[in-house]
Amino acid sequence: MTTRDVVFPPARHALYDKNRYSPAVRSNGFLFVSGQVGSREDGTPEPDLRAQVRLAFENLNAILAAAGGSFEDVVDVTVFMVDPESTFEAIWEVVPEYWGEAPYPTITAVGVTWLYGFQFEIKVIAKQRS
16 A cells, blocks of 8 residues: 655644544645634634634645645635535635635535534645646
């Protein structure tokens, strides 16, 4: 088996160890980033929805930076939202703060019933810089 080329952000190592997953893995010129949530340093959810979305993007951006990239390198996005009918508008008020300029990455939005106590999660695939 090939050894995974795992990328860790500067903080939050305990959260990944506790839940047994890698924050991101490099493979064949791409960075596959696990779903990021708006967790505080202690791993608990940020209670305010908009602040939770901002924190999820900050956590995502920390991983992208640790890999030598940024959100501009993202080519594919999947977002998960609990109760999107009531949360979508609030979430999408925050997204443009991080999304950047066109052309935008692809996106798939999925409504879910449970996210480990969170209301929003974002996972991405980014092209690694040469």
